Amino acid sequence: MDFFMSAEIEAGVGDGVRFTREKIEPLMIELLKDVELESGLRGWFFIPIVLSERFIAGVPEVVKVDRKNKALDCRLHIDYETFKEAGEYKQLVMMxxxxxxxxxxxxKVKVGQVDQDVLRGVLNKVRNKLFNPNG
Structure with missing residues (x-):
């Protein structure tokens, strides 16, 4: 399965989003490269939306599946002020x-529990590598 991260952000959080992406995305790519899901999904696009109250209302959260391309598109809000004020560790946790x-x-898009468990297992490995580098 392919994994891709991008972001919808505004000034003030660019460095933090870039930092978290540089840490998380390569691990997700590596750990997902040989994963095959029951649903047949082959791609996962994760796009955090880190916008202030001034802009967030116009950008809804989205979770959808492109059945033709077998890709999952997830665009979720992360609180702008909290992320902006957080240190690197907390930003990684938030992401x-x-x-x-x-x-x-x-x-909501009919991705089954087995697939969710597989993906959560991969994410838990990523968390372990990020937060417990010696164990």
Whole structure:
């Protein structure tokens, strides 16, 4: 399965989003490369939306599946002010939590529990590598 991260952001959080993406995305790509899901999904696009109250209302959260391309598109909000004020560790936690939330929302697009468990297992390995580098 392919994994791709991008972001919808505004000034003030670019460095933090870039930092978290540089840490999380390569691990997700590596751990998902040989994963095959029961649903047949082959791609997962995760796009955090980190916008202030001024802009967030115009950008809804989205979780959808492109059945033709067998790709999952997840666009989820992360609180702008909290993320902006957080240190690198907390920003990583917030990003990993948003990815976890996207897995939980996959029920809405009929991605089964087995697939969700597989994806959550991959995310847990990523968390372990990020937060427990020696163990």
């Amino acid at each position: 990993a939590d948003a990815i976890d939330r996207s897995i939980g929302l996959m029920d």
